[in-house]
Structures are given as C-alpha cells and as structure tokens.
Amino acid sequence: MTTSAACSVLEAPLNIALTLVEAQGSPGLLRRLAALGIRRGHRLEVVLATAGGGRVVSLGDSRLALGRDLAAALMVQPR
C-alpha cells in the first residue's frame, strides 16, 4: 500500500506502526472501541492473523482480538 492510502485492519500488513483513521459502526460499538483504546488518531499495530480470519492488534501496552468483520470496518494508515 502507498504511504498515504488508507486500508482496513484486515488488509494492513503486520507489525507496521499504524494510525486509526476511521471506525465504522453503531454508536454503541464506537463507544466500546474508544473505551478499549481504539479511537481516531490512536496508534496501533496489527500483530497476528487468527483462526477464523480475524486479527490481534496491539495498542500501546494492550492487545485486542478483533473478529473478521470488525477488522474490515476499521480503516488505518501507516504513520
């Protein structure tokens, strides 16, 4: 992917520093994401591809497992 193009977490390469650009979902989901540290402008890295097609992302000191659909709905950009 080019330096300025955004892609979803699902498509993003592993172990690259990324910034969250946009999160698509219901208000409830977005609040839950924010409480867990996923918010526009926050830094994250995609660390693992899991069984079932999801991803594990690393946010600073925390790790979250995301399902495939959710990973497709989070747009990121390399830092």
Add this chain to the structure above:
Amino acid sequence: MRAATVGATCHGSSSDAGAGSGAPVVALVGAPNVGKSTLFNALTGARVTMGNWPGTTVAVSRGTWRAGRELTLIDFPGAYSLDPLSPDEALTRGLVVDAPACERPEVTVAVVDASQLARGLYLVTQLREHDLRVVVALTMGDVATSRGITVDPALLAQELGAPVVTVDPRRQRGLDELARVVVDSAARDVPSPRLLAPHPSAAHPLSPHQFREGPTASQGVEDDALAREDERFATIDRAVTASITRDPSAARTLSDRVDRWVTAPVAGPLIFMGVMWLVFQVTTTVAAPLQAALGSVVSGPLTSTLRSAFGSVGLGGTWAEGLVVDGLVAGVGMVLTFAPLMALMFVLLALLEDSGYLARAAVVTDRLMRSIGLPGRAFLPLVVGFGCNVPAISATRILPTARERLLTSLLIPFTSCSARLTVYTLVASVFFGPWAGTVVFVMYLVSIGFVIGVGALLRTTLWRTFGADPLLMDLPAFHRPTLRLIAGVTWQRLSGFLRTASGIIVAAVTVVWLLQSIPAVGGLGFGEAPVADSVYGRLAQAVAPIFGPAGFATWQTVSALVVGFVAKEAVISSWAQTYAVADPAPGATGATGATGALGDQIVHAFNASSGGHPLPAVLAFLVFLLAYTPCVATLAAQRREIGVRWTAFGVGLQLVVAWLAAVVVFQVGRWWW
C-alpha cells in the same frame, strides 16, 4: 427502576449482607481481567456473599473488609467505562454515579492494570468527572515490570487528583496501605470533580460525522461529547507520560510468543481440541473413581451401620428407617458424590481463566460457534456436558453476559451425558445387536443436533438480537495461576453448590422413595406393596398413555423414565425392579441372552406397546431419554445459575421437545420397520 441502593438510603436503613447497616460502603470497580476479584478476595477473605443484585441479572459480590474499621466492600462486574453498554456497566453507573449523593458509596476504588495504564485510566477519568471519592489501586506490577514498564504512583496521583496505591493481592502486598488510604479518604470531603462541564450525556458517538461541516442541533451535542472525549484522552496521555518510565530493552514477552501459536489458524484449533479433550478426560475418567468411591462408602458401610442402628432400637424395617436411609441419606449421598466432580471442574475453570488461556480459546472458537449461533465461550460448558451436565452448568460462569449464560444453561441438558450412555448401551445391544455401536453414535449426533436446533429456536423467539455483537476481546497477559487463589475460589464455589443443591436432591430422592412405599391397594402396609401396586406405580400407569403416539406406552418403561428424572444412572436398576428381575450384569452387552431377564422383558414390552414396530419405538424412547429432562442434580445447578423460573421453563421446553421428537421418530420410523 433500581430495586436497592448500595448502602444506606437517604431515608432509612440499608441493604443486607456486608459489615452491617452502619458500615460505610466501598465500591470496587474496574475493567475485566485487572485482578479486581483477586483483590476483592484478598481484602474480604471468606466473609463474602455472592448473588445477583436485586431485580437484575448482574452478579455482584459483597463482603466485609476489616480495614481498621469495618467496611462493606462491593465487587462490581468488570466495566471498561461508565457508558452503560451492557447490564453490568449500567449497574455500575447506576449505583456509583447516578444515585443521589447520600446513596453513593463512600469511596470508589478503581482497580487499574499497571501494564495497561492508558486503558484503565479511561474509567478513572470518567469517575473523576463526578462527585466521588476515588482511590486508584494499581495491580499487575509484576507484568508491568516484565515488560519494562515502571509506574510512579505519586506522579500519577498528582495528575489524576486522586490517591494511587500499588497493590499485589496475589502476594498480599500493599493491602494495609490501601486500607489506610481508603479510610483516610472516607474521612475527607468529596473532592471537586475534574471537569466543570455539564453532566456528560449518554450519547456521544465517535463517528465519521466529525469530518462533516455544518451546524445542526445534534451536531452541537456531538461536538460537546467529542470535546469531552478529547479532554479525557488528553488527561490520560499527560498522566501516562508523567508517571511511566519504560525500559526500551525489555524483551518480547513469553505471552506474545505463546499467542503466536495459540491463536494461529491451524495450531490454535489443534491446541484447543487438546485442551478440551483434557477437560473432558478430567471430568469423566479422573472424577469417576472418586465418585464411585464416595458412593460406595455411603451405600455400603454408612447405610449398613444406620440400618443396624435402627434395628437395635427396634425400628428396623419401619418407615422411619426407610425415610432416613432410603430417603435422606441416599439423597445426601448422591449430593456428595458430585463433590469431587464439581471440585475438579471448578479447579479446571479457574486454571483456564486465571492463566489467560480462556480468552484465546474464545477467539479460536468464535467463528465456528457464531456460525451455529452460539456464544464462543459456550464450547467449554458444552464439551463438559457430554461428560456430566451438572458441572457443565456451573461452567457457564465463564460466559461474559447473563443472556449467554442463560442460553447455554438451557442447552446443556441436550448434551448427552455419560449416565444416559448406560441406558443407550443396554437398550441398543438388546435390539440392534451388531449395530448397537452405530446407534449410540447416532444418538450423539442427535444430541448435537438438538443443541444447535433448540439454540436456533430460542434465539429466533426470545433473543432476536443475540449474536449481533462483533468479536472484540481484550487478551490479558498470560499468568502463572496462583494455586492458593484457585483453591480459595474453588472452595467457595463448591460449598455454595453443595448448600443449594442438597435441598432439591434430597427432596427428590425422598419423594420417590415415599411414592414407591405407599401402597395403592388396601390391605398392604407401608413399604409392602410391589412397585406396580404402589402410588408410584399407579402414577406411572396413569401417565403412560401419553406415550402412545411415540410407541412406548408401557408403565414399566415410563416408570424407568421417571426414575431417570432423579438420576439417569438409576434407570436400569429401577427398570429391573419394576419387572422384579435381577439387574443385568454390569457392562453386559451383546445379544438378548447376555443381558438376561431384563432384556427379555424390555423386548416384550416394546413389541407390545409399538403394535409390532419395536425398532422405531426403541429409537423414539432413546430420543426421549436424551432430551426429556435433566437429572435433579442438573436442575439444582440450573436453579443456582439461572433461577427457578428459567429452570422451570427449561424443564417444560425439554419435555415438549422430547415428546415431539419421540413421536416424530416413531410415526415416521414405522413406515420403514
């Protein structure tokens, strides 16, 4: 809508349990997996009651904390924020924040994971926006150190405007200091909130709307909410930057390396199956000899001692002896035989949860379980259910929401436990000869079919929005489980189960004994009538015609099913009793001759009741046995986990499903055989 408040109301006396009505209330809040419950257990010791908050399905623990003075400590379920996104978080918000000032807890202790400081501070910054006394307890210091993270509690306290205490509940460190700080805090005035903005509204989306221009009324509200969020995160960033020092040379942790395998697309599921196999083995093969040993002590030496005791005071053979020995003691014996099984189950659960593996297992199974419409973590209780339903019901505690626990608890009785297997084996060998093994295997497939089918039925009728949440799960660091902690929690759960289960089980066993002893014909004394002429027998005869459409309307068959309600293991011996024949030899399989007199009687009974189509009737019977009702010990466990009403619903549901399925199997089957 709240049925009760945390402590003293503004108008009068307080709620039950805890340190008594005068004691100040301290709330323990924080995200899941930060060691909150470990801290709670360390602070309260054994002085704890667990249960649902009145009027809700939220599980809350209350205990007495001897912190210099006696305090009532309430352990709220895990909450990442004060936004009421689930019943758990709504309760926390309702009782800690939305209550009027005099009904709030005196002090709110926010438990924060030092190795994930930024996340834990989200809740703390929200708490600091209200009129609350907040104390921060920092846990997981060892995990932080292993990642090269050091947190300075004094600097953090300065940034947050709330005292910060480092604690290690596993090693019992920092607890006295926490006590001192909390008591100290309670004596002071409530500090002024961090933000002077108007009370945060409940709706503040973080959506792409923020990119659009144009003033609207709702835009104003969103901007306010976003500005508050920005301010919150700015505070969190400042606090983290000020108080954390990192060692850049900290190596990639063991946790990370294990995760690579445990959630991987191929290795993950394989490891998971291995773990499930182990769980299944422990709850069947390992537990069984312990159960058998306990059972034989009760039915052997204890029973004969009691009988001779009754004999020696001249009460041998009377109803008093029967009541005590065949009713009460037999019932208590049955309860006790479950103790080793439940203890093993609780230990396993605690190990899996505490180590952090369970979260990974949920990730691995999520897609499969979602595709059949079940919650991801339901895999473990369902697997255990194929060994025994009783500990499986307790295993539903690992499911995060009450709805998931309820759905899984209602489905577990459809998993075919090993006690049912004993009946399948006997009946299949009598009727199907060399095909017996295949028939038994098919029963297991039918069992899985029931779980999936009834699950779908319940979801489409009762819980239509179920399963809509995407998988979004925190992966806590792997921990070496603390054995002392596990032992404590296991004892707590086991004694709770024994207390509540024993009543139902003893009652059920005693009632059956009573019905079998009361004669239904004149001229016979108590306990002298053969089963056919007892009240029990008459009831079975009255009920039997219901099974006409299913092809097995013989009262002896039905009577065996009723006994199966008490314990499936007792079906065969009770069946033999109704024909007044000897029990078949244990493990007897094969042709009719090997199973002896009972087998002959059963063949005769099915031939007669099915109008010449015995095989479909036998299959119908087996299907009915599979689904009709859990044993009374399972009901006791269900009552403990999901309450009386839902347990009763479950019984009704199962009877209906079982009867319909049996009727369908017979009516369709008899066209072929």
